[in-house]
Every structure is written in C-alpha cells, then in structure tokens.
Amino acid sequence: MLLRRSERDSVLLRLRDGPQVVEGRGVVDLSAFVGQAAGAEVTWAGARYRLLRPSLSDRVQHLRRKAQIVTPKDAQYLLYLAGIGPGSRVAEAGAGSGALTLILAHAVGDTGRVFSYDRRPEFLEVARRNVTAAGFADLVEFRERDVATSGIDEPELNAVVLDLSEPWAVLESAHSALVLGGYVATYTPTYNQLERTVQRLRSLGFEEVRSLELLERELHVGSGGTRPEFDMLGHTGFLAGGRKV
Ligand SMILES: C[S@@+](CC[C@H](N)C(=O)[O-])C[C@H]1O[C@@H](n2cnc3c(N)ncnc32)[C@H](O)[C@@H]1O
Structure with a gap:
C-alpha cells in the first residue's frame, strides 16, 4: 500500500x-x-x-537502486518494440535493480512469465527484493548467469530484452530461445554499442530491425505562459529491436 x-x-x-x-x-x-x-x-x-x-510508477520510484535503472519512456517503448503484453514469456538481462523487471512483470500479468538474468549475485538480490516488495514475485524467476558466455536457457520465448553492456554477445542465444515471430529489444548508452548490436542483429538474420532514441521534454503549464521546461534529460540510451521470422 x-x-x-x-x-x-x-x-x-x-x-x-x-x-x-x-x-x-x-x-x-x-x-x-x-x-x-x-x-x-x-x-x-x-x-x-x-x-x-x-501504481506502477509508485513502485518504480520507491525501489531500492543499485544499478542505473531504465527510464520510464525507454522502458515503455522497449515493451512495444519487443511486442510484450499479457501472457508473454520474456527473458531479460541484466536484472540490475529490477526496475525493468517490474515493468515487464506488470506487462505480462498473471498468465505470463519473466526470466531475469544477472551475472552478479548482489544485483540479483536487490532485484529480487524489489520485485517481491512490488508483489510480482510469482511472475518472475531469477537466474544467476553470465548470458554472454552461457546464453539463455528458456525455450519458446516471445521476447528477449537486453539491458547490459554487450548485447551483441547474447543475440545468437536469444535467437535460438525465441519462437518464430518473437522479438529482441536492446538498450545501450553509446553509439558504438548500438552499431555493434544492430550489425549482429542483421548478420543473425533478424528482420524488422530498428534503432532509435527517444527524447522526452516536460512542459511547464501556466496560465498563458505555457512552455517547455528549461531542463531536459539530454541522453539516456538507444533502443534497438529485431524479429525472428
Ligand atoms: C544497467 S544494469 C540493468 C538495469 C535494469 N534494467 C534496471 O532497470 O534496473 C546492467 C546489469 O547487467 C548485468 N550484466 C552485465 N553483463 C551481463 C552478462 N553478460 N550476463 C548477465 N548480466 C550482465 C550487470 O551486472 C548489471 O546488473
């Protein structure tokens, strides 16, 4: 409450x-x-x-943070890029603070499942606590693993979402784990990482490959003086996505 x-x-x-x-x-x-x-x-x-x-935003705002969390504008578009909705089976890596895990669990609902990987136990612990506190423990399974070297285990996934430093190293395993028609979506802070990721998506045969950045500008609403806020978050991360067909 x-x-x-x-x-x-x-x-x-x-x-x-x-x-x-x-x-x-x-x-x-x-x-x-x-x-x-x-x-x-x-x-x-x-x-x-x-x-x-x-609300979902209350839960995200109050979570305990250990790793940098994904921003709401990017998280919501990651859901769209990866086609995630009620009933989806989704794997994500890394779990970090679990902010995206909460958003994924909220989206897949009681009929879906989220498999959340991280190679660092201390991050998994924080993510697990945050997910439990938010009431989503039954929807999420946590796995301690380096997905770049050991891959993703779950078969028949509808989507794989990657928020880690080397997404290109996980894409082959993501491709095998996805159902036909399933999506992968990635979130990376630099152009170099984005370029490597998109090149790998293409070389693995993913289709409908997209890459984009979202800029969000708050508005100051007054009486006759409505205008954009002076401060703006200049950069968060780049999104990329592709589909197995
Ligand atoms: C930026 S944080 C993820 C934040 C998370 N999406 C959130 O919103 O709270 C990146 C996480 O990826 C994990 N990570 C990096 N490389 C990994 C790998 N190869 N396998 C598993 N986890 C990895 C890190 O330990 C870190 O916890």
Missing part, C-alpha cells in the same frame, strides 16, 4: 501486524491500519496520510 501525505512525501509498504523496518522511517508499527481500504485517510506520526493502491 502507498501511504501518501503529498507528492514528495509517500511511503510504499506492506500493511501487516506488528513492527516492521521501513527505510528512512525506522521501526514502525502499522497494525492499526491493517484491513483499511484504499482511499482511507489515516493519522501516522501526527500527520494525515491517504492510503492508495500503488
């Missing part, structure tokens, strides 16, 4: 009986709120909070 006092003051936690540790708040006991429905107003530590059912 999300305990929300204002846009800048909210806590994401599981309402349960007894004391629990909440990051930034210490040990708290929220037993009195167990059973309260979403929308209820409660008093906690002398302040009024609204109980809300957490």
Whole structure:
C-alpha cells in the first residue's frame, strides 16, 4: 500500500501486524491500519496520510537502486518494440535493480512469465527484493548467469530484452530461445554499442530491425505562459529491436 501525505512525501509498504523496518522511517508499527481500504485517510506520526493502491510508477520510484535503472519512456517503448503484453514469456538481462523487471512483470500479468538474468549475485538480490516488495514475485524467476558466455536457457520465448553492456554477445542465444515471430529489444548508452548490436542483429538474420532514441521534454503549464521546461534529460540510451521470422 502507498501511504501518501503529498507528492514528495509517500511511503510504499506492506500493511501487516506488528513492527516492521521501513527505510528512512525506522521501526514502525502499522497494525492499526491493517484491513483499511484504499482511499482511507489515516493519522501516522501526527500527520494525515491517504492510503492508495500503488501504481506502477509508485513502485518504480520507491525501489531500492543499485544499478542505473531504465527510464520510464525507454522502458515503455522497449515493451512495444519487443511486442510484450499479457501472457508473454520474456527473458531479460541484466536484472540490475529490477526496475525493468517490474515493468515487464506488470506487462505480462498473471498468465505470463519473466526470466531475469544477472551475472552478479548482489544485483540479483536487490532485484529480487524489489520485485517481491512490488508483489510480482510469482511472475518472475531469477537466474544467476553470465548470458554472454552461457546464453539463455528458456525455450519458446516471445521476447528477449537486453539491458547490459554487450548485447551483441547474447543475440545468437536469444535467437535460438525465441519462437518464430518473437522479438529482441536492446538498450545501450553509446553509439558504438548500438552499431555493434544492430550489425549482429542483421548478420543473425533478424528482420524488422530498428534503432532509435527517444527524447522526452516536460512542459511547464501556466496560465498563458505555457512552455517547455528549461531542463531536459539530454541522453539516456538507444533502443534497438529485431524479429525472428
Ligand atoms: C544497467 S544494469 C540493468 C538495469 C535494469 N534494467 C534496471 O532497470 O534496473 C546492467 C546489469 O547487467 C548485468 N550484466 C552485465 N553483463 C551481463 C552478462 N553478460 N550476463 C548477465 N548480466 C550482465 C550487470 O551486472 C548489471 O546488473
């Protein structure tokens, strides 16, 4: 549940009986709120909070970060590029902080499955905690493995999503793991990585190969003074995708 006092003051936690540790708040006991429905107003530590059912963006904003996470604009387009929706079987690497894992699990839903690989156990641990805290543990299987050297195990995948430094080294294994018509999508920060990735996609026979960058500009909406914000995130990553046919 999300305990929300204002846009800048909210806590994401599981309402349960007894004391629990909440990051930034210490040990708290929220037993009195167990059973309260979403929308209820409660008093906690002398302040009024609204109980809300957490949205996907609440879950991503509150997750514990260890690796750099994928931005929402890129994550959502990765879903589109890779054709991911309810019921999809998806492998991703690396898990990192698990931000993309949450977004994938949210997209595939109860009838889908996400297999999330990382070669570093400490990242897998953080991703697992974040996915469990978000309530998606049943949809995700974590695997500790270097996918560049050992590949992807799961057969009959609808999509493979790669957010790691050497996606080209994983594409052959991704191709074998995909069903006919399945997609691969990659996310890399530099042109050099993008170029190598796209060349490998083409040489492996992937079709419908695309590469792109998304720029997002927030708008400052006033009364008569509506304009773009002065600050803008100049660069996040490049997206590429291809389809096995
Ligand atoms: C940028 S982070 C991924 C962030 C993640 N998508 C998120 O949104 O939280 C990259 C991750 O890829 C993992 N990684 C890099 N190369 C890998 C490989 N060959 N096999 C498995 N994991 C790898 C790293 O350990 C790191 O955790």
